[in-house]
Amino acid sequence: MIDVKTLCLGVLSRGDASGYEIRKEFEEGPLSHFSDAGFGSIYPALKRLLDEGQIVMLPHNGDGRPDKKLYRITPAGRHALYQALIKTPSADKLRSDLMFILSFGHLLPPRHLDRIIGDRISDYRQMIATLEVEGSTAHRTPGERFVEGMGLAIYRAVAGYLEEHRHELVAAALMESQVA
Amino acid sequence: MIDVKTLCLGVLSRGDASGYEIRKEFEEGPLSHFSDAGFGSIYPALKRLLDEGQIVMLPHNGDGRPDKKLYRITPAGRHALYQALIKTPSADKLRSDLMFILSFGHLLPPRHLDRIIGDRISDYRQMIATLEVEGSTAHRTPGERFVEGMGLAIYRAVAGYLEEHRHELVAAALMESQVA
DNA sequence: AAGTGATGCATCGGATTGATATATAACATT
DNA sequence: AATGTTATATATCAATCCGATGCATCACTT
Numbered sequence: 042m043i044d045v046k047t048l049c050l051g052v053l054s055r056g057d058a059s060g061y062e063i064r065k066e067f068e069e070g071p072l073s074h075f076s077d078a079g080f081g082s083i084y085p086a087l088k089r090l091l092d093e094g095q096i097v098m099l100p101h102n103g104d105g106r107p108d109k110k111l112y113r114i115t116p117a118g119r120h121a122l123y124q125a126l127i128k129t130p131s132a133d134k135l136r137s138d139l140m141f142i143l144s145f146g147h148l149l150p151p152r153h154l155d156r157i158i159g160d161r162i163s164d165y166r167q168m169i170a171t172l173e174v175e176g177s178t179a180h181r182t183p184g185e186r187f188v189e190g191m192g193l194a195i196y197r198a199v200a201g202y203l204e205e206h207r208h209e210l211v212a213a214a215l216m217e218s219q220v221a
Numbered sequence: 222m223i224d225v226k227t228l229c230l231g232v233l234s235r236g237d238a239s240g241y242e243i244r245k246e247f248e249e250g251p252l253s254h255f256s257d258a259g260f261g262s263i264y265p266a267l268k269r270l271l272d273e274g275q276i277v278m279l280p281h282n283g284d285g286r287p288d289k290k291l292y293r294i295t296p297a298g299r300h301a302l303y304q305a306l307i308k309t310p311s312a313d314k315l316r317s318d319l320m321f322i323l324s325f326g327h328l329l330p331p332r333h334l335d336r337i338i339g340d341r342i343s344d345y346r347q348m349i350a351t352l353e354v355e356g357s358t359a360h361r362t363p364g365e366r367f368v369e370g371m372g373l374a375i376y377r378a379v380a381g382y383l384e385e386h387r388h389e390l391v392a393a394a395l396m397e398s399q400v401a
Numbered sequence: 402a403a404g405t406g407a408t409g410c411a412t413c414g415g416a417t418t419g420a421t422a423t424a425t426a427a428c429a430t431t
Numbered sequence: 432a433a434t435g436t437t438a439t440a441t442a443t444c445a446a447t448c449c450g451a452t453g454c455a456t457c458a459c460t461t
Binding site for chain 2: 042043048051054071072074075076077122123126127129130131132133134135136137138139140141142143144145146147148149153157161164182183184185187188190191194195197198199201202203206209210213214
């Protein structure tokens with residue numbers, strides 16, 4: 042798995058940024074659908090990257106404000122990023138609490154099953170709507186468009202599957218609850 | 222996110238198992254598509270579950286063999302599992318090194334892009350074929366069938382998207398490499 | 402008889418997660 | 432004017448998790 046240092050280098054390869062701004066990339070930007078990193082891993086990562094000379098800190102303009110630290114990638118950093126990018130990528134992994142829960146559907150009240158599936162469908166429909174708007178307005182590189190399109194494709198597949206098979210699962214749970 | 226203790230309780234709720242067998246569930250079973258846990262987290266988790274009285278160790282039949290330890294869930298364990306299952310599930314998250322890499326496609330040789338995408342398509346097609354066979358033979362609860370079907374739906378969506386958009390991305394990278 | 406691979410337990414360092422703490426600025430609310 | 436809320440911004444910390452490694456036995460092949 043790609044580590045947080047590499048994730049940070051990736052963001053910085055697009056332009057200078059602070060730790061806070063890097064975080065936002067993983068929360069909102071195109072990368073957000075397939076990567077993740079919190080402050081607890083970003084700040085230590087930046088510290089290590091500094092030590093290794095892969096980034097430098099820009100002298101802050103003394104604007105006052107709570108000391109924003111801007112970082113810039115160095116040639117050494119670009120080289121390290123490239124080395125990480127050409128390594129064979131490890132397998133994709135989807136972690137889903139919902140799927141774990143549903144695989145034990147027989148232990149739960151049918152009404153509850155129906156509700157959590159319905160809620161999740163709404164979440165996905167919302168994300169899809171947001172992506173459809175952003176995708177047509179925001180400026181993106183071909184790579185970013187590709188990745189965003191993949192996110193959209195997956196969200197649509199999941200939402201569609203949940204909608205189509207929701208009733209099967211709830212019906213099976215209902216039958217079982219009547220036997221018991 | 223659901224922790225490894227709960228994942229273990231889930232597996233044990235279906236029947237007694239050893240740490241090794243629990244691991245196999247996450248590697249091969251229907252849960253494998255959406256959960257994950259290695260020995261380094263399973264063994265400590267089992268130890269804690271023992272301390273908390275949520276599982277017990279069965280007296281091993283002294284068969285010789287490298288000391289297989291069978292665990293069984295207790296009523297307290299089933300209760301803890303239930304409590305975990307009815308909590309609102311956190312959002313699904315797909316971690317994909319490939320997508321991170323592709324979003325920096327402009328930094329890589331077009332040939333390389335084409336190759337890693339092609340490789341990944343083969344991986345997915347292989348997984349889909351395996352799932353299609355298993356799905357029609359193995360015995361599954363409704364919940365397990367539902368989850369396995371979701372895995373299949375996602376894999377098909379990803380493989381399809383990669384196949385359909387592969388050339389766009391590679392073509393864009395080619396154009397850029399000619400400009401430079 | 403040697404090798405390979407599956408079964409099986411266990412540990413350990415390093416990395417990550419998730420929660421928490423602090424502080425300023427901008428904006429809206431009462 | 433005072434209060435509350437949200438966004439900006441850095442940082443730490445315990446609990447947990449990941450990945451690699453080590454050890455030993457059994458089954459099967461070559």
